[in-house]
Amino acid sequence: MEKPSQASQPPTTSKATKGAKGAKGAKGRAPAADIGFVGMLRWAWRQLTTMRAALILLLVLALAAIPGSLLPQRNQDPGAVSTFIEENGSWGEFLDTVQLFDVYTSVWFSAVYILLMVSLVGCIIPRTKHHFQAMRQAPPKAPRRLTRMSAYRTTPLATGAQQRTAEELLETAHEQLKKSGYRTVRNEDHIAAERGYLKETGNLVFHVSILATVIIMAMGGLFGYSGQRVLVEGDTFSHSLVSYDSFEPGTFFDANSLPEFRLTLDDLETRFDDEATGAQFGQPRQFDADVTLNTPEEETSFVLRPNEPVRVEGSNIYLIGNGYAPVITARNANGDVTYSGPVVFLPQDGVYTSTGVVKVPDASPDQLGFGGVLLPTTGRNDSGELISTFAELRNPLLVMDAYRGDLGLDSGAPQSVYQLESDSMEQLVGDDGQPFQMVMQPGDTAELPDGHGSVTFEEIRKYAALDVHHDPVQVWMLPFMALLFGGLSLTLFVARRRVWVRVSGDQVEIAGLARGEDPRVDEAVEELTQVLSLESLEPESADPDADSAPNRSGK
């Protein structure tokens, strides 16, 4: 592409000049009032497809992407968004109204990138046309005054001792240029040559690849799905919509297309660093899930790890998280079991201080709910409070409060399994008048006050948090990324230049014009001059600064 800023170069690439013209228009004047609707559209289109518009849109895009990193986002952490809105009252609601918690799907963010894509299309099409024509045309004839070009040399055609004709010289020049990969044309008194068409080709390929990337991303969202499932050791996940904890289908997702399989978590091995010092102490070192996969065809066992997903018929299964699930049994006053099973507790920090709740709707006389904290390795901090000191299960302790009343499960409103709606519940109080609290090690049983029965903390099992994803168009990313890199490298590192060799009188003129970034244009012309010079003669125009200048840079 032409560098419009280098004013000395003759305008040759229509896009650049058109862009510059449009840009001037943008600065200068609004559309005249009488151009009508179509004229208006045409004007807007011209504005949008200028380089200047692309540049502004890029800068706006960068700015528009930032708020998503400063505020919690619904797609990442909906819980944090609700908390934020609650804590910030009307300010939070205002931010929500302007979609600052859904930045990347917001109207304004979409508007920016869609405009950019439209601008891109409006840019690519005419440039492709123009480039196609340029590739079929001969290199343009030499301008009248070659001295104006960015590199210029002369060398004598003949001297008394050595004679050659213009014809001979041009022949040599022609061959030499061809050999160096130039496209050449022989004109009456000169050779015109051009090289580096791949620069523009690369540029177009690069921009098309960007467009393709955005389209593939959008399609992935439409046709794919993703789901989450927490799986406790020993449990099996039968792949179907109902067995997901949460599921986000794309717009055109077809539920019948879910592949059929069952996945059993046999064992989860986790290990943390108990030797390192400072911030490295307690860091995770190993998460290995032994799983068994049953598809209609076969049964396989393997280890599922971070960074090592399992791919089953286009669906990918990832080990995303892990934690502890205390197994709790609740009994009523008669000793009948009202609840029994593992309860998933969510780790809150690096030492796996975990919180969770147990809901016992079948308890009598009232429904019961327990909220608790699990400490995998119990210790005390400086002020004597119980804390966890390490993530592995070395000295676990479960501390729970108990609530009675209405769990609110019948109201139909969706509830988190990790939270008690304790507003309509009442905390149980012990004999001493203090809130009742159970402090249990595995195997312990606590009697609840007021005939509410008992709670047994049986054991602790580990669980794995799994993500399942399906994106049918994802594979297309690979070729387009390859094209994107190829195109980008070509456009940035191929030099496009024109060279002319002309015989005028008894002089040979050799001139080069860089088209875009070209650090070697002068060198190339110099080399050609060496080849074309009569052996014994120095090129006349050897750079006069060459001797004194190098140290300028160091001084």
Added chain:
Amino acid sequence: MDVNVALAQWSNLLIYSAMAVYAIAFIIYAFDLFGPAFAGDTQKVEEKAGRRSGRSTRPETGKAASTAAQRGGAAGSGTTAVLDDAEATGTSGAGDSADGGDAGKTLDVRRWARAGTALTVLAAAFHVGAIVTRTLAVMRVPWSNMMEYALIASAVVSVAYLVLLRFRDFRYLGTFVTFSVLLVLGLCITVFHTPAAQIIPALDNYWIWIHVPIAILSTVLLFLSAIFALVQIVRSRSESKPWRGPLRFINALPGSKDLEKTSYRFAAVGFVTWTFTLVAGAFWAEIAWGRYWGWDSKEIWTFVVWVVYAAYLHARATRGWTPTRVAVLNLVGIATVIFNFSIVNLYFNGLHAYSGV
């Protein structure tokens, strides 16, 4: 687990040693900038204003200098060739200057710069030694947390600077380079400090061998580009209105057009490698988190950096954008890179929380 404590301690010791030497090199380089080499030139510029300064700011400087570098390279001793050149002009420059100083002084006008470079070589050796010993202490990939990343990136800056000296006399950047490396090492042993240890499972993958070194390389390239952009801006001012006072050394730096080209070349390569960092990150995210792009805070900022540099490249080709404005965009670019590394790692939550701090 499996950490050689003695070697880890050696590594820390080497970091402190490198810092001490960088600090001295920084001071010595500053003597060069404010010393006779640049001041003498300035006097000359002021004395013979029009002709002389007109010539020294010609864009041809770059071309000629690269010719000189080739000559030096061909002789197989680039550095000395350039140093000798510098010395030679130093002599004539100081001879020209009014003070008519003693012969010893005028003979070696850039001796401070030479001492500074020698010290930088020593410091870089300690610096690289620190990385090697730390790697040996843990026997794993040497870039798995913020401290290690910064340690390596700063070493690459320092080594790249020394290597570039072989091609061209960039010693006027010595003060800046040693200072920034010193600053980063200071952060490494304080804010970023992370004891030597094994790697976390989330990072234990071959992609760490691709994604992270390319990210380090990009950071270094974009940083070098930004240094030149910064010098370009101050130099460009001096072309219309020469600096006075202690900053007059700026008037003697290479022309701003030349600096702009160097800056652009680093940025262009840096943009390609940054694109690669981003794409490699997306590939890794696909196997680590189940999606190649999810607007995680690190992904957001990597994207912002990328878009800003894309804008920089466009701005360069857009009429109406002066070289200085384009250079400012370059500086905005490096600001986003630094933000992405420091603030995002330390203060923003996200999946990509591997600072280790």
